[in-house]
Amino acid sequence: MKYKLLIMAFAIAGLIYLLFSVFFVDVQINKYSDIAAVKDQKAVQHGWIPGILPESAYDIAETHNIDKNTLFGSFKYKEEDEEAFLKHLSPMNDEKQTMYWENFLFRVDKEKNLVKYRNRTLAQ
Structure with a gap:
């Protein structure tokens, strides 16, 4: 009887952990109209925005x-x-024309004047 209660307690704890990890993810999405808004919110200091954005940067978005x-x-x-x-960017040796600066990876679409970036992981 105690064995069944112990198994049930572990199952309930596992289920609670699973529910919290799926439904209460610590994801934040931020949007900035221009570089002035980035500076005002100190997004570069938080590490969410690369410190090399051009002064003309706009429609800035980040998800962490x-x-x-x-x-x-x-x-x-x-x-x-x-x-x-x-x-500021250095090329990586890949077929996707990825570039990097410090802890960030970049892909630049020169036709659309659009840059997508992400942080580097330990495996890269």
Whole structure:
């Protein structure tokens, strides 16, 4: 009888843990209209936004999951800032034309003036 109660207690604890980990994920989504809003919210200091965004950056968005240590973001920029921004980035040796700066990976769509970025994981 005690054995069945112990198994039931572990099953209930496991179910509660599963429900909390699925429904109460620590994900935050932030959107900024421009670089001034990023600076005002101190998003660079928090590590959510790379410190090399061009001054013309706009439609800035980032999503971070504190539990999984993942970060994804994007922004648009004006074409006149493209060359100066790209000087900060170093190419990686992959077929997807990924670039990096510090702890961030970038993909740049020059036709749309759009940058997508994410944080590097320990495996990269």
